[in-house]
Amino acid sequence: xxxxxxxxxxxxxxxxxxxxxxxxxxxxxxxxxxxxxxxxxxxxxxxxxxxxxxxxxxxxxxxxxxxxxxxxxxxxxxxxxxxxxxxxxxxxxxxxxxxxxxxxxxxxxxxxxxxxxxxxxxxxxxxxxxxxxxxxxxxxxxxxxxxxxxxxxxxxxxxxxxxxxxxxxxxxxxxxxxx
Numbered sequence: 785x786x787x788x789x790x791x792x793x794x795x796x797x798x799x800x801x802x803x804x805x806x807x808x809x810x811x812x813x814x815x816x817x818x819x820x821x822x823x824x825x826x827x828x829x830x831x832x833x834x835x836x837x838x839x840x841x842x843x844x845x846x847x848x849x850x851x852x853x854x855x856x857x858x859x860x861x862x863x864x865x866x867x868x869x870x871x872x873x874x875x876x877x878x879x880x881x882x883x884x885x886x887x888x889x890x891x892x893x894x895x896x897x898x899x900x901x902x903x904x905x906x907x908x909x910x911x912x913x914x915x916x917x918x919x920x921x922x923x924x925x926x927x928x929x930x931x932x933x934x935x936x937x938x939x940x941x942x943x944x945x946x947x948x949x950x951x952x953x954x955x956x957x958x959x960x961x962x963x
């Protein structure tokens with residue numbers, strides 16, 4: 785989520801960010817969806833966005849993980865004998881995504897998905913009208929139109945059939961504990 789926030793703040797596409805970092809577009813997409821980034825990916829993103837690498841590290845959830853990081857970080861810093869680099873990395877800001885920002889980004893992503901769906905619908909409409917096949921497909925066409933309308937109502941939050949709270953509740957139910 786933080787990568788998406790920083791990318792949108794800078795007005796970059798996923799393709800532009802991938803080119804600047806040397807990562808693949810697929811890697812950028814995976815990271816934006818919440819999958820953990822490798823150390824190399826974190827370093828590349830931190831360099832491009834000019835933020836501390838800790839910005840891209842997942843929050844510690846287990847007591848063992850901080851000890852591992854405490855052991856690894858000094859080893860990496862002692863290998864780099866350039867003191868200016870050490871002080872520069874400490875001066876870089878870290879970024880976070882607030883709950884409101886995350887919700888806003890998810891809302892906009894839903895609208896973007898709806899517009900993509902609408903574009904595909906219009907393209908097929910034009911193709912079927914020009915080929916004369918639209919009259920042969922009334923039932924599937926009506927079903928797709930209904931689906932598109934429902935998608936739009938969901939995207940613009942007119943109706944909320946399945947939302948993020950539902951997903952969270954289902955995960956908590958499956959885990960039998962709060963997230």
